[in-house]
Amino acid sequence: MIKILKLFILLWALAGCQNATENNAASAVKEEQPNYTLLQQELEAIYDLDQGVRDVDWDSINADPVGQRAYIYKMHQIDSTNQTKVLPILEEHGWLPKSKIGEKAADALFYVVQHSNSRTIEQYLPQMEELAKQGEASGTDAAKMKDRLLMFQGKKQVYGTQAVSYIRKDGKHAIWPIEDVENVNKRRKEAGFELTVEENAERLGVVFDPEEQLPDVHVSFNK
Incomplete structure (x- = not known):
């Protein structure tokens, strides 16, 4: 009887230790959850800075060297400055789902990385693409980022979203060369774009030439 009692006490003690361990682990996981509210507020402020500086009269700016x-x-x-704030967030938490931080803050993540360099884009594009598959990031923005990385690498883009001014002798802005250009609008539709590459070029006021070739000189964006 005494042996049975001792065994019962031992099992009870072990069960208590296990429950304590599980509770501690659960508490640790809970503590590690990001403060999405604060992150959203910070990212929305960064969005305003990123887009505010770009909300200008481009014709006036271009007319004054x-x-x-x-x-x-x-x-x-x-x-x-925005990168010094956003990159540590991405390093700590990874690409944040838009259901947790809202559309505007999610857009801030995209714009800050999109306006960085090829190394940063290459590092975080896979995370964004994975969340886009889950509906937690913009599929069209992920496509734009993929095109931008390919352009930075001196390769043809996939969706025809990027335009530059230095590939034509006349200096006009033009859509960066596209791989398998015959099927680009099919790919754009699958990615979620509403406009064809021709319609988008017209919207941007840039030239679209299906025969456009890659420039002879590659410009490095890995800075």
Whole structure:
């Protein structure tokens, strides 16, 4: 009888230890959850900075070379500052789902990474693409980021979302060359774009030439 009692006490003690361990583990997991409310507020403020500096009269800026240089410097400074705030968030939490932080904050993540360099885009694009498959990130934004990375790498883009001014001798902005251009609008539709590449080029006021070739000189964006 005494042996049975001792065995019961031992089992009870072990069960108590296990429950304590499980409770501690659950508490640790709970403590590690991001504060989505604070992250959302911070990212929404960053969104306003990123988009605010770009909400300008481009015709006026482009007509003034001195003012243009000053504006570009200001924009790069804001982009750099935003990256110092957003990249640590991504390093700690990974790409945040939009259901947790809202559309505007999710857009901030996209814009800050999109306006960075090829190394940063290459690092975080897979995370964004995975969340896009789950409906937790924008599929069209993920497509834009993929195109931008390919352009930065000197390769043809997939969805025809990126345009530059240095691939044509006339200096006009033009859609960056597209891989398998015959099927680009099919890919765009699958990604969620409403406009064809031709319609989008017209909206942007840029040239779209299906025969556009990659430039002879590759411009590095890995800075």
